[in-house]
Amino acid sequence: MLDDVWLPTLNTHTPQEGFELAVKLSRLAVMVAQSCDDDGQRTRPVQPDEASQLIGAAHVIALNFQTIAAANDWWRHHSH
Amino acid sequence: MLDDVWLPTLNTHTPQEGFELAVKLSRLAVMVAQSCDDDGQRTRPVQPDEASQLIGAAHVIALNFQTIAAANDWWRHHSH
Amino acid sequence: MLDDVWLPTLNTHTPQEGFELAVKLSRLAVMVAQSCDDDGQRTRPVQPDEASQLIGAAHVIALNFQTIAAANDWWRHHSH
C-alpha cells in the first residue's frame, strides 16, 4: 500500500475534505504503527472500542486536521 | 452524515462560536473513530464518564479550538 | 450557560490573565465533554484527584494557554 502514491498533496478544496483527509491519515498512521518493521505484515484494522481509545483516536485526527488546515492556509480563500 | 456539507468553513464570528465549532468537530471525530471502515455503522454516542476521559475529551476540544482560532486569525479584528 | 456570551474575545492584557482564561476554557471544555448531547444535563464539576489526571488537566490548560498566547501575539507589546 505504501508503495503507491496515496498522499500527493495536502491540499483540499474545503475544510470538510480536509477533515476527511485527516481521518485517512490517522487511520494510516495507526496501520503503520501496527506493522512490523521486518516483515511488514499488517493485521486487521484496529477498532477502538473504549471511550478512552475513541478520544485518543479523535486526538490524532484533530492533530492531523490542524496540519492539513495549516497546509491549506486555513481555507481562508475558499470559505464563505 | 458525512455525505452532507457539514463543515463549509472554519470561520466564525466570535471565539465563542469557534469554541462551539471545536466541540462539534471533536464529537464528530469521536464518532468517525468509532465507525467501522467496512460497514460504516455507527453506534451510540460515546459518553465519557470518568475524569480522565473527560480531560481527554477537553484536550481534543482544545486542539480543535486552536486550529479554528488560527483559521480565524485569532479573531483579532473582532475582539475588543 | 452556553447561551450567554462568555467568550467575547481571546485578548487579555497580560500573560497572567491569559493563563486564567486558559484555565476557564479548560474547565468549560471538561464540562461540555461531560454534558450529554440529547438532554444537555450537566453533572457535578469534575475534580481530578489523581496525579495523572491533574497532569492531564494541566496539559489542557497549557494547550489553551498556547492558543490564547498566540491570539495575543504573545503579549510582546505588553511585556518588558
Place this chain on the structure above:
Amino acid sequence: MLDDVWLPTLNTHTPQEGFELAVKLSRLAVMVAQSCDDDGQRTRPVQPDEASQLIGAAHVIALNFQTIAAANDWWRHHSH
C-alpha cells in the same frame, strides 16, 4: 497565590530561563487543576512518581516551553 502578579511577561533572556519558566507554569497548572472551584483550597503539591506520570509532566513542560519559545521569537537574537 493567583492574586499576585506572578506572570508579568513571557519574555526571558535565554532558552534556559524559558525552560525554567515552563517548569513553573506547568507546576502552577497542576496546582490550579487540583484546586476546587468553590472553596479554592489547595492540597499538597502533586509529586508524580511513576514513569508514565513523569513523562506526562514532561509533556506539559514541553508544551509550555514551546509557547514561551514562540513568545521569545525562539531567542533567535540571543543565540549564537
Place this chain on the structure above:
Amino acid sequence: MLDDVWLPTLNTHTPQEGFELAVKLSRLAVMVAQSCDDDGQRTRPVQPDEASQLIGAAHVIALNFQTIAAANDWWRHHSH
C-alpha cells in the same frame, strides 16, 4: 546508529515522503527513549500491540508529520 548522519534534512519532495520520514523519526524516538543513558544498549524494537498504544504511536507520527510539513512549507509549491 546515532553517530551516522541519519537526518540531514527535513525536506522531502512530497507529503507522502514527509509522512514516511515522520514514521522513521517516530520509531527512532521510541528507540532513543528505550535506550539507557549509561550503557546505551538498545533492546528489541517496541511493537505496540494494543489499540491504545497504536493510537499513541499514531499520535507521535502525526506530531512529527506536522513538524516536517511545516519544514516543507506544507508542500504548497509541490502539490496540485
Place this chain on the structure above:
Amino acid sequence: MLDDVWLPTLNTHTPQEGFELAVKLSRLAVMVAQSCDDDGQRTRPVQPDEASQLIGAAHVIALNFQTIAAANDWWRHHSH
C-alpha cells in the same frame, strides 16, 4: 545541574543535532518533573520500559523537536 548554563541556545546546525537536543530536553524535563520542590533531590533516571511509556517519551521528544525545528527556521537554509 540547573545552576549551570546548559541551554544557551536552541540553534543547531542540522536537524539531527536538533533531534538530539530534543532528546536532551525531554530527559531533563522528566528529571525536573521528578525532583521535589522543597529539597530538590533527584532520584535515579527514569527508564521507561513499557511500550506505552516509550511512546509517551517519544511524544515528548517529538514536541521538543518541533519547538527546536521552529527555532531553527526548520533548517531551511542548511538542507539540500
